[in-house]
Amino acid sequence: MKVLVPVKRVVDYNVKIRVKADRSGVDIANVKMSMNPFDEIACEQAIRLKEAGVATEIIAVSAGEPKAQETLRTALAMGADRAILIESTDELQPLAVAKLLAAIVKKEDPQLVLMGKQAIDDDSNQTGQMLAALLGWPQATFVSRLTVADGQAEAGREVDEGIQTIAVKLPAVLTVDLRLNEPRYASLPNIMKAKKKPLDVVKPADLGVDVAPRLQYVQVEEPSARKAGVKVGSVQELVQKLKTEAGVL
């Protein structure tokens, strides 16, 4: 079984980001970039499936600027078999990425697409869902437990009430949540092997996909600072405030 793992190059989660002075976006000049942590979890899961003998080949794919090759090399060093970069310096919005991935899926014919539930830069949480819709495949989102066998995936989804377990027929798109696994770090021998693994580069035009943005960023702002809390004198007062002011009771 082939597994496709889309990975996105994003600002490293440790970086304290700053909004540009003109509010057009976040300043990403000279900041550390890494693989989106949720994609790392997806990649780890794919490798575990391969180690378990369920998956036979892992293909990492990324859409973005040439430097996204570094992110793909990281996936290869973790254990992916080969990689595809859909190279574009244009702004790629979730729908465009979903279309690009759909084109790759048609070409590669994987049984499973394992991807992060969202990227930590724009937090859109759309690409997986859109991809499943474009392909007409079943989907399971926010997956935090997973077993794959007999042409079917049993996925535990993290929903507000707890874990909802659903069965989806393959081929399917699964988007993974934080608690699915703890990704490994690439070992030194695998880092050295990664540079010898194939990495193909294609352009959106080669895939016949129009990536023109459908959405327009109007303005990016820092979140407002958290206001100081209130100290209450008694439980009674607390319950009262929860009822009247917070409106949660």
Next chain:
Amino acid sequence: MDFGLSGEQEMLVETTRAFVEKELYPFEAEVERTRAVRPELVRQVIDRALEAGLYAANMPEGLGGGGLDTVSMCLVDRELGRAAYALHYLVARPSNILQACTGAQRERYLFPAIRGEKIDCLAMTEPDAGSDVRSMKCTARQDGTDWVIDGEKHFISHADLADFVILFAATGEEETPRGRKKRITTFLVDKGTPGFEVLPGYVSVSHRGYHNCRLRFENCRLPAEQVLGEPHKGFEVANDWLGATRLQVAATCLGRSHRALELATDWAAQRRQFGQQIGKFQGVSFKLADMKLLLQQAELLTLWAAWRHDQRMMRDEDAAMAKLAASEALGRIADEALQIFGGMGLMEDLPLERIWRDARVERIWEGTSEIQRHIISRAMLRPLGA
């Protein structure tokens, strides 16, 4: 000039950092408190390091090592250097000198050391032979084809854990252009060899849990096949293989300096006194700037010397400058970081007091700061006949 790292080197740094945070940091407090690394923990760190491919990363790939060049090795040591040394050194780089092993020695010492099955240690220093190594009194005399060792060594790092010792002993004297000097031979001595004893060393202020030992040899008989390299060529063997150990110390100092500086910077941005963050006071911010400058200088010198080593261009003074700069920088940075924290910096709750204590030995071992200055100035003056 190209100051960039390759993609592989970037990943190597990431992997080593992740390893340090996951496999070493969680045990630092325990090691400091107990002044020891439990045998199970020793095995665990070695096994995890083997899995990550970081064990024996210095050794050539063909021999089963990681095959890293010197720049990459320095990057690994920089990241490992962030952790307590008793844990760091378990991610071992077996002494490069073992590559001088020939014949059966390779199966008995070199390969087991690379596979993490045997641990080596290096015995050079003696109570009366520190910087002046050639004055060593531990001798080996030939008896038939055997060698008989007598004498003492001290400050021998992790000899308590080691399975065998790479021993330097005096084997006579020779005339040199600078007077009569001792001839030195290198031996491989297994623990348990009759006449060889490992005794506890001193309790050091630096590197808790990383023990130095005393070695005693009394009529310790070794067959000829225990000689590493050629008899009387011990210094040649050492010079051929031990060149980069100063860079290892330098790189370790960089890692520790980074950690201290990060702690101090975060603290300066958080801690408020007199109504503002203390980093807004010039007394603190200028300290940070000077620490950063020292660290950057030392890092450039170290990676530059490592690059020269990879190009087979490194001179003694290159490594000396890197070691001098990095160990002195660490001393200063650790002290200033502690000052920025104030009283809290001295408490065992933070890694700072450890970094501060551990920093002291770095200006002493692998050649004191004074010896490094001697090496640097000698290279300048000797060609002029001074």
